[in-house]
Amino acid sequence: MPPVKLPAKHARDMMVRIQNSDGQYLARDPKAWSFSEDYTKAMVLDFSDDQIAEQLRVIAKASGLALQAVPVDPREVHESCDRCGRVEAASEVFFDGRVFLCGRCRKRAPHRSARR
Numbered sequence: 001m002p003p004v005k006l007p008a009k010h011a012r013d014m015m016v017r018i019q020n021s022d023g024q025y026l027a028r029d030p031k032a033w034s035f036s037e038d039y040t041k042a043m044v045l046d047f048s049d050d051q052i053a054e055q056l057r058v059i060a061k062a063s064g065l066a067l068q069a070v071p072v073d074p075r076e077v078h079e080s081c082d083r084c085g086r087v088e089a090a091s092e093v094f095f096d097g098r099v100f101l102c103g104r105c106r107k108r109a110p111h112r113s114a115r116r
Helices: 052-063 103-108
Strands: 015-020 025-028 033-036 067-071 078-080 087-089
Touching (some): 052 067
Antiparallel strands (some): 015 025, 015 067, 025 033, 078 087
């Protein structure tokens, strides 16, 4: 399977899972990289920021391993609040440059002054 070529206008903010020719997804357990048939265990990567197209080309050229990027439905992408641990849709979580905050914790967070 050749890597998926995502349209440039969609690839910019596209989150993907990496899939091998057997339909398994790239996963990482605490000790090693592996492939899993369970997509919920798959790593979710940023297609653009993680340079997935280039990474897949390099892997294919170096090892002959055919991997493809499979787009993730945006409704499946979640983040956890660094303060309380609540898991919410990524679109509902705020990143202040240091931490991810859910709506509740963001309201409780002290506002940082623009001047320091």
